[in-house]
Amino acid sequence: MNFGLGTYQLPGFHKGDEIFFKFVGDNTLVGRIRSLCRPSRQSETARHIMDSATDLELVTAFCQKDEKRALGILYQRYGHLVVGLCLDYLKDREAARDATMDVFEKVTLKVCNQPIESFRAWLFYTSRNYCIDLLRKKIREREKAGKNSTDAVVEFDEGERPLSEIRLAQLPGALAALSAEQASCIRLFYLRGLSYAQVCEQTGYDLKKVKSYLQNGRRNLRIKLEKMAHE
Missing domain, CATH: 1.10.10.10 (Winged helix-like DNA-binding domain superfamily/Winged helix DNA-binding domain)
Structure with a gap:
């Protein structure tokens, strides 16, 4: 699936710290992410060390030292996967964009409060569960509105x-x-x-x-x- 790849340089980030999203010209998404992970001033050495850090080391830096750039690097590594996953589930670009912003906000709030062995896996399942919840909520809303079966959203099958x-x-x-x-x-x-x-x-x-x-x-x-x- 290829929807065009947008590459964004966030103001205040070290050169090369791009976040990749499969949406071209989505300044709203970029602005929201900028507000979530605005970095502090760092030396070139500190930046190099952080760039080469593992996912869990970056999580520790964010949670224990409030290094917001650490979270930005994690989004840089995996942000495009969240967008692609949401798009696969929701089948709608606008809905996927909104879901991605919501997932990133949830990650910012929850990442320090849960034991995480693999950030990638945790982010993946957080995104997946959020999209499934959205689909189920949409089903309930359609049913409550009395939509007939031909118009209703098909029930999400965990096996598909x-x-x-x-x-x-x-x-x-x-x-x-x-x-x-x-x-x-x-x-x-x-x-x-x-x-x-x-x-x-x-x-x-x-x-x-x-x-x-x-x-x-x-x-x-x-x-x-x-x-x-x-x-």
């Missing part, structure tokens, strides 16, 4: 998971089908959110090889996931 959720669950198996080089670069660049330079540093590959592994890995991963979705 959106493609993005199916793919997330199948990702480990699909990555196993790639070459070791491709899988390593995919994990570091997309799942851990590292830059090209950081991937080169961790793998020992030069930039040309990293880009090649990512390009071929994306293509092979897409093919494998599509096959698995129909099995």
Whole structure:
């Protein structure tokens, strides 16, 4: 699914701290996220350390030290997944945009109050549950309004998971089908959110090889996931 990729540089963020959303020109969404994770002043060294931190280290920095930029980095890594997931469930761009803003606000309020072993998984299920609640609320509202069955929203079937959720669950198996080089670069660049330079540093590959592994890995991963979705 490709709805166009918008790249936004939030004022006050260190250069390169973009949040990616599958909505072009959505300044309302960007403004809301800016208000949620406006960063404090930091040295170049502190920024570098935070950029390379794990998800849980960023959560700790936000919760214990009130480092709002830490939350911004987490949104940078996973914001586009929330938008895509909401769009898969709600089938409506405006509704997905609104749901994404609501999810981000919930994350800001809840992330410090729950034991989290994997921020990615927690964010994913928080987003999923919020979208399911929206669908069920819409069903109740339609039923209360006396809409007939042909106009009513179809009851959400927990077994009919959106493609993005199916793919997330199948990702480990699909990555196993790639070459070791491709899988390593995919994990570091997309799942851990590292830059090209950081991937080169961790793998020992030069930039040309990293880009090649990512390009071929994306293509092979897409093919494998599509096959698995129909099995």
